[in-house]
Amino acid sequence: xxxxxxxxxxxxxxxxxxxxxxxxxxxxxxxxxxxxxxxxxxxxxxxxxxxxxxxxxxxxxxxxxxxxxxxxxxxxxxxxxxxxxxxxxxxxxxxxxxxxxxxxxxxxxxxxxxxxxxxxxxxxxxxxxxxxxxxxxxxxxxxxxxxxxxxxxxxxxxxxxxxxxxxxxxxxxxxxxxxxxxxxxxxxxxxxxxxxxxxxxxxxxxxxxxxxxxxxxxxxxxxxxxxxxxxxxxxxxxxxxxxxxxxxxxxxxxxxxxxxxxxxxxxxxxxxxxxxxxxxx
Amino acid sequence: xxxxxxxxxxxxxxxxxxxxxxxxxxxxxxxxxxxxxxxxxxxxxxxxxxxxxxxxxxxxxxxxxxxxxxxxxxxxxxxxxxxxxxxxxxxxxxxxxxxxxxxxxxxxxxxxxxxxxxxxxxxxxxxxxxxxxxxxxxxxxxxxxxxxxxxxxxxxxxxxxxxxxxxxxxxxxxxxxxxxxxxxxxxxxxxxxxxxxxxxxxxxxxxxxxxxxxxxxxxxxxxxxxxxxxxxxxxxxxxxxxxxxxxxxxxxxxxxxxxxxxxxxxxxxxxxxxxxxxxxxxxxxxxxxxxxxxxxxxxxxxxxxxxxxxxxxxxxxxxxxxxxxxxxxx
Numbered sequence: 001x002x003x004x005x006x007x008x009x010x011x012x013x014x015x016x017x018x019x020x021x022x023x024x025x026x027x028x029x030x031x032x033x034x035x036x037x038x039x040x041x042x043x044x045x046x047x048x049x050x051x052x053x054x055x056x057x058x059x060x061x062x063x064x065x066x067x068x069x070x071x072x073x074x075x076x077x078x079x080x081x082x083x084x085x086x087x088x089x090x091x092x093x094x095x096x097x098x099x100x101x102x103x104x105x106x107x108x109x110x111x112x113x114x115x116x117x118x119x120x121x122x123x124x125x126x127x128x129x130x131x132x133x134x135x136x137x138x139x140x141x142x143x144x145x146x147x148x149x150x151x152x153x154x155x156x157x158x159x160x161x162x163x164x165x166x167x168x169x170x171x172x173x174x175x176x177x178x179x180x181x182x183x184x185x186x187x188x189x190x191x192x193x194x195x196x197x198x199x200x201x202x203x204x205x206x207x208x209x210x211x212x213x214x215x216x217x218x219x220x221x222x223x224x225x226x227x228x229x230x231x232x233x234x235x236x237x238x239x240x241x242x243x244x245x246x247x248x249x250x251x252x253x254x255x256x257x258x259x260x261x262x263x264x265x266x267x268x269x270x271x272x273x274x275x276x277x278x279x280x281x
Numbered sequence: 282x283x284x285x286x287x288x289x290x291x292x293x294x295x296x297x298x299x300x301x302x303x304x305x306x307x308x309x310x311x312x313x314x315x316x317x318x319x320x321x322x323x324x325x326x327x328x329x330x331x332x333x334x335x336x337x338x339x340x341x342x343x344x345x346x347x348x349x350x351x352x353x354x355x356x357x358x359x360x361x362x363x364x365x366x367x368x369x370x371x372x373x374x375x376x377x378x379x380x381x382x383x384x385x386x387x388x389x390x391x392x393x394x395x396x397x398x399x400x401x402x403x404x405x406x407x408x409x410x411x412x413x414x415x416x417x418x419x420x421x422x423x424x425x426x427x428x429x430x431x432x433x434x435x436x437x438x439x440x441x442x443x444x445x446x447x448x449x450x451x452x453x454x455x456x457x458x459x460x461x462x463x464x465x466x467x468x469x470x471x472x473x474x475x476x477x478x479x480x481x482x483x484x485x486x487x488x489x490x491x492x493x494x495x496x497x498x499x500x501x502x503x504x505x506x507x508x509x510x511x512x513x514x515x516x517x518x519x520x521x522x523x524x525x526x527x528x529x530x531x532x533x534x535x536x537x538x539x540x541x542x543x544x545x546x547x548x549x550x551x552x553x554x555x556x557x558x559x560x561x562x563x564x565x566x567x568x569x570x571x572x573x574x575x576x577x578x579x580x581x582x583x584x585x586x587x588x589x590x591x592x593x594x595x596x597x598x599x600x601x602x603x604x605x606x607x608x609x610x611x
Contacts, residue, residue, distance in 0.1 A: 012488055016382045023379060024396040027460065029425075030415045031403075037414070050414075050421050051428075093312070096305035104302055112310070119317040121564060123517040125536045126556035129543045130320035130327060133334055153316030159309070184301040213404035215524075220544070231404045245414045252407045259402050267395065274398075274461060275468025 031256070038062055038250035045246040062250035066237075070251055074226060075233030076258075078144060082229060083211055086151045090158050090207055091200055098162030099188050103174060120156040127154075128220065135221060147221045147229075151211055158203035161276060165199035198276075205266070205273030212259060230255055327553040334549055345554035355555060358535045361447055365518040365534070368451030369511040373504070375455070376462030381492055383463070384470045384478070394467075397460035409524030412453045416440050416525075443531045450521040450532055462507065469500040505574045512570060513563045535559055 037045065039054035039062070067073065101113055131150065140146030169192060177191045178184075215231035222228060228236070234255050237248045263270055328345055332338030350356050379397060383390055403411070415421045416439035423436050439449040473495065481491050519536040522528045528537035535555070543552035 008487070012385075016385065016387060020379065020382055020387065020393045023375075023459075024393055027396050027400055027456065030411050030421065030456070031400075033421045034411055034414065050424050093309045097309040100302050100305045104298065106302055112306070115313060115318070119313060121513075121567065122317065122321065122560060123513070123536075123563065125517065125519050125540065126560060127317065127320045127324070129539070129549060129552045129556055130323040131316055132544070133323065133327075133549070134315065134320060136334060149312075150316065153312040155312075184297050188301075188305075209402055213402075215404065215406050231406045234404070234406050234410070237410065243417075245417075245420075248410050249414065252410050255404055255407050259404075260399070263395075263399065263402055267391070270402075271394070271398075271464055271468070274464045 034249040034252050037246050038253050040246045042244075042246065045244075062246050063254060066247050066251040066254060069247075070233045070236050071225065071228065072230065072233050072251070072254055075228050075230040078222075078227060079212060079230040081144065082148055082151070083208060085148050086211055087204055087207055089148075089152050090155050091203060093152070094155070094158040094203060095162045095193065095196055095200070096188070097159055098166050099192065102163060102166035103171070116156060116159055120160070124154055125216070128216070132220060141221050142224050142227060144222070144227060147218060147227075150217050150221060151214065155207065158207055161199050161203045161206075162196070164276075165196060169195060198272075201269050202273040202276045205270050208262075209259070209270075324553045324556055327550050328557050330550045331548075332550050333547040338550075341550070345551045346558065348551055349554050349558050354533070355535070355538055358533050358538050359516070361522075361532065361534045362515045362518055364447040364451040365454060365515040365521075366512065368455045369515050372455045372459050372462060373507060373511065375459050376466055377504070379459070380463045380466035380470060381496060383467055384496060385488070394460075394464070397463055399460065400457045401461040403457070405520050405524055408453060408457060408520075412449075412525055413440070416449055440526055440532075441530055446526065446530060446532050450525060453521050453525065454518070465503060465507070466500055469503045470496055473499040501578070505578075509567060509570045509574075512566050516559060516563055516566065 033050055036052070036054055037050060039057050039059050040048065041055075041059060041061070044055060101109060135141050135146060135150065138146075140149065173191055173195075174187050177187045182190065213231060214229070215235065218229045218232045219235065222232065234251050237251050329340060329342060330338040331341045331344070348355070379393075383394065387393065400408070417423075418438060422439060423433070426436055427433055437445050440446050477495050478491060481495055486494070517536055518534045519540070522532040522534055522537050523540070526532045528534070528541065533541075536559075539552050539555045539559075542548050542555065
């Protein structure tokens with residue numbers, strides 16, 4: 001009996017490791033090949049197999065060309081501005097909304113909550129047909145702030161996260177603060193907001209990743225070359241470099257590096273952010 | 282004196298309450314109206330007109346809706362969603378498998394977790410380029426297959442050949458999202474008291490029994506949620522064809538076609554009608570599934586249905602029997 005169990009647990013370990021290694025390889029190969037290709041000269045790219053190592057990993061010419069031709073510096077700057085503004089605003093609006101909905105009883109409260117719930121059912125792309133028309137009539141197209149407003153306006157996830165978090169914050173906290181003479185504003189900013197840290201982290205991670213990677217609205221609302229964000233800057237490779245994948249791959253790598261660094265540093269927060277963000281339903 | 286009373290008035294709880302409610306709700310509600318409900322209302326209105334973004338509009342009644350159902354390239358494109366649904370099933374199954382593997386102790390867990398999850402963080406456009414390169418003739422996938430001895434003549438054109446290109450595209454979506462699902466499932470599995478696994482294995486439960494009776498029940502609600510999200514996500518599949526093939530050669534999903542009709546052909550009325558039709562479809566599917574799962578599990582909020590209770594009792598019996606047997610052997 002014991003012998004049999006040992007064999008079966010051995011078999012299980014083999015299956016476990018083989019499948020996990022295989023899956024990791026499949027996950028990483030498409031990206032790794034890009035890294036190899038990004039370091040190849042034009043001649044090398046044309047003559048060697050895609051899986052061959054480049055002659056040297058010290059050849060940065062492709063990165064330089066990609067960086068300049070796609071104006072990625074500008075893209076990074078624009079994306080950074082958008083990230084800071086949108087994340088700050090949506091943390092505040094999301095947590096304030098959740099505070100009011102969770103802590104106060106007033107006419108229309110249930111309806112407002114349902115309006116937000118229903119909004120999460122509507123797929124974003126479908127709405128873009130008419131959002132474009134609204135943006136156009138408000139003169140918000142081709143302005144960085146217009147794009148930021150779109151990103152703030154289509155943000156239901158962080159509201160969910162804050163709503164959920166407030167459920168678990170005891171009301172006695174508010175009550176004792178109010179007894180001490182604190183105003184409602186004071187309760188929110190001084191007492192509750194600092195306690196929201198985990199929820200803020202979660203919403204920053206989820207929203208941050210989605211803003212950094214956003215390209216559809218950016219493509220639609222920021223058409224001037226100097227307004228391109230990092231993802232739409234990358235998109236400019238579609239035309240002129242058609243099949244020059246050594247340039248394209250270096251562009252891809254450049255956009256991946258910041259998020260990779262972020263991920264490696266904040267791995268724990270990213271995972272818990274993903275797990276927390278999913279419980280909406 | 283008057284100032285004082287104003288201040289008093291201002292500081293009274295009742296006014297303060299109203300003030301806080303109003304100021305905190307104002308911005309989110311304006312944004313919600315501006316980007317969800319006004320566009321939604323306009324969409325319904327536009328769907329009855331023949332119009333462009335600019336210029337005159339003429340009322341055409343139900344003509345746009347008729348066109349949605351009559352034009353084969355529009356309604357037929359919904360069938361492309363089936364490929365993504367197939368991909369979704371594969372993705373959920375793989376994620377469940379890998380998450381289960383990782384719940385049992387694994388050396389180097391963080392490396393596996395990170396490499397599976399990382400694709401999720403890559404921008405859609407970058408994913409598009411990565412896979413254009415991956416699938417290109419004579420590029421990555423072809424080279425790998427030839428390495429394993431496949432004849433170059435037998436390899437299809439992954440993105441052009443209409444018998445396979447939708448599968449290639451759905452595969453990129455599996456590549457991208459499986460790791461994220463693993464993290465979700467793993468998070469739910471970890472919230473179970475880990476002593477349970479140990480206790481079960483001491484009681485002689487094998488891996489399958491541990492999975493079936495401890496892990497699976499603990500993550501049932503999150504699996505159901507993901508199935509529901511998966512179906513609506515597949516109906517509205519957009520990214521892979523949009524960034525990789527731009528919907529050419531029969532890969533256009535419903536939203537890719539809608540996007541083209543709206544922004545390239547500027548047939549705003551028709552695109553609005555398309556959006557409404559899909560919205561209704563998605564809402565019906567979501568409600569249908571919720572009802573279905575509620576029926577299967579008795580009560581949507583509880584993780585344990587009657588069937589599960591029965592099964593658990595059976596498992597307990599089996600465990601007791603096994604204990605008795607173990608006692609007899611020793």
